[in-house]
Amino acid sequence: MKRKVAIVGAGPGGLAAGMLLSANGYDVSIYEKQPYIGGRSSLLQLPSYHFDRGATFLMMPQKWEELFLLAGRRLDDYVKLLPLDPMYRLQFGELRLEATTDRQEMRSRIESLFPGEGAGYERFMKEEAVKFSRVAPLLERPFGSWRDYLGGDLLRALPRLDATTTVHGRLSGYFRDERLRTAFCFQSKYLGMSPWECPGTFTILSYLEHAYGLMHPIGGINRLCEAMAEVIREHGGALYTGTGVSQVLVNGGRAHGVLLENGEKIEADEVIIGADFAHAAANLFAPGVLKKYSPQKLKEKKYSCSTFMLYLGIEGKVPLPHHTILFAEDYRSNVDDITKHKRLSEEPSIYIHNPSALDPTLAPSGHSALMILVPVPNTLASIPWEDEAAAFRRRVLDRLHTMPELQGLEGRIRMEHMVTPWDWRDQMHVYNGATFSLAHSLDQMLTLRPHNRFQEVDHCWLVGGGTHPGSGLPTILESAKISCAMLMNARKPHFTGLGRSIGKGAASWAAPER
Structure with a gap:
């Protein structure tokens, strides 16, 4: 009989784990609270315009190729990747550096x-x-x-x-x-x-x-999540969207399934948590189950900054590269405002994602899908976003208008969606609105980070940016490979490495010669 695995969350980590386990004969079911898959790497749709909700920098495509090979598939059969040259434009006032490999x-x-x-x-x-x-x-x-x-x-x-x-x-x-x-x-x-x-x-x-270098998947990074979902289904796994988990069921220190928000109990041999770790630890376990990651201990952890986002459907083309970063004149002060003083900078640094320069599938002909990201403090800061959001939007757009390529941009906006740190916290269920999860300080790395085999509950595993090796898409994929290899080798005394336990012939981390 197949061993049953319940996965909480259909973000990149949960999907990668679902791919590997379903390909290796496990009975996999993924439960996603949102009506869509992908988590912070999901597709955001406005009428006629498509956006990546979060991650837009795709590096190390060989890690994705490796993942698909381990699941018996070829990435090229599902997603078309295009190299970016320049990788990005970095702008310091009037000085512009366009990076190339x-x-x-x-x-x-x-x-x-x-x-x-x-x-x-x-x-x-x-x-x-x-x-x-x-x-x-x-x-x-x-x-x-x-x-x-x-x-x-x-x-x-x-x-x-x-x-x-x-x-x-x-x-x-x-x-x-x-x-x-x-x-x-x-x-x-x-x-x-x-x-x-x-x-x-x-x-x-x-x-x-x-x-x-950096790549762009046609359709956006969200297409990689859709491709993983396709592979899971091909291997007999199931994905349930709009189906939130309210609790990980634990008996005698062992996870034995999940309780869905609709009241249904799902029994499972193993439970994998792919949701935001701190949110899951704070909300998905009965009181008293967790000690090391109790609500009070979670408050004592260090968390990343958050992001303010504008998703803009623009009439006309935008004469900027795929990625542009407009740095504040005093970058150190801008960063200190975010991480130390917990306030909004008068002159923020701004990231501009302009995939329509390369990908015609994201907007109507002659239009552009533009995403604007501004790093800001997480929700531990006392910023009243219901009062500040409109004024901060104005500040961001005014700064964008200083760029010759973006003068008159506001008059060409045909669709718009705004996301604040409160939205990351309340709608996306990201603890403290910390878009990049737990911080990567020395006291929250390696064994000091939540373990892939969750140390508080047996038969419970973690994947995603909140566990080892950390946040960022390549390392999130590694977290899934590590956790799945450990799960599959649970009866063996030593972990022998994913390459031996799941498959061989995968790409390495080694950099190409240039």
């Missing part, structure tokens, strides 16, 4: 804008490649106890982890110009952290972009 061309662009800094870029690419080769194995296995720190891979990685410095501090060793440091450290926002506080290990994020 062509190392010779990238060095030339850096030299032309920042004379004498090209050598630092070459050193960054060389040294960070070595660091990443040491760090990568730590992202592919669990850290469930302190014994896991004794592995040879960690000993090899330690001299390169740069855990005692910060991302900004590390980049100061490569670049003299503050704008260039910013160009290689803004990726700390993917973790919802300040580069002046984020551990120096995470300079690998910008390295990964420059080594692998």
Whole structure:
């Protein structure tokens, strides 16, 4: 008889776990509270316009190819990926840097804008490649106890982890110009952290972009979620949308199923939580079941920043690249406002997603689907968004209008949808509206992060950004592979790695030669 697995949440982590387990003979059922799949990577539809709700940067496509291979499928049969060149435009006032994976061309662009800094870029690419080769194995296995720190891979990685410095501090060793440091450290926002506080290990994020490049799936990143759902169904799994879970059923410290919001009890041999971890821990367990992650302990954790979003259906084309980031003149002050002072910056940094420059499927002919994202404090800040949202929208649009390409933008808006941190919290069920989940401080990494095998309840597993190895789509996929491999090998004394336990021949983390 097939072992039954109940998965809570159809975000990327839950879908990836459903793919792997259904492909390996498990009876998989996924329960999603929303009427759609994808979670923070879902499709947002306005009349005639389609948007990615959250994640828009797609790096390391080989991790997606690997996932589909492990489920007996080919990614290319489901989704068409297009490379981006430039990867993105970084704008500091009137200075614009367009990033490319062509190392010779990238060095030339850096030299032309920042004379004498090209050598630092070459050193960054060389040294960070070595660091990443040491760090990568730590992202592919669990850290469930302190014994896991004794592995040879960690000993090899330690001299390169740069855990005692910060991302900004590390980049100061490569670049003299503050704008260039910013160009290689803004990726700390993917973790919802300040580069002046984020551990120096995470300079690998910008390295990964420059080594692998960025891709765009036709239809948006949400198409990857739809493709995973297709594979799950092909393997006999079931997905139920508009079907929320109200409680993980626990008896004697062991999960044995879930209670749905409609009152139905679903028995299962294993339960996987793919919902936002802190929200799930606070809401999906009976009082007293959790000790380490009790409501009070959850309040003591550190959380990422949030985001203010505008999804705009625009008449006409927008003459910007796929990704553009408009930095505040005082970027440090802007980041401190978000992470330390918990207030809205007078001059925010703004990310502009313009996929219609490449993908005609997202808007009517001659129109554009434009998404605007502004990092802001999470809901622990005392910002009354019901009063502030309209004024902040005005501030954002006024700042966008300073760009020659966006002058007159507001007059071309035909559809609009706004999302505030309160919406992330109340409608998307993201704890504290922390869009990037738990922060990635040293005291919330590796074994100090919630474990893939949930340590508080037996036969309960975690996937997603709230568990090891962390947030971001590639690492969320790794969390699913780690958790599924452990689940499938639960009767074996040692974890031997996903490549041995689920399949072989998958792509590695190794960067391509350029």
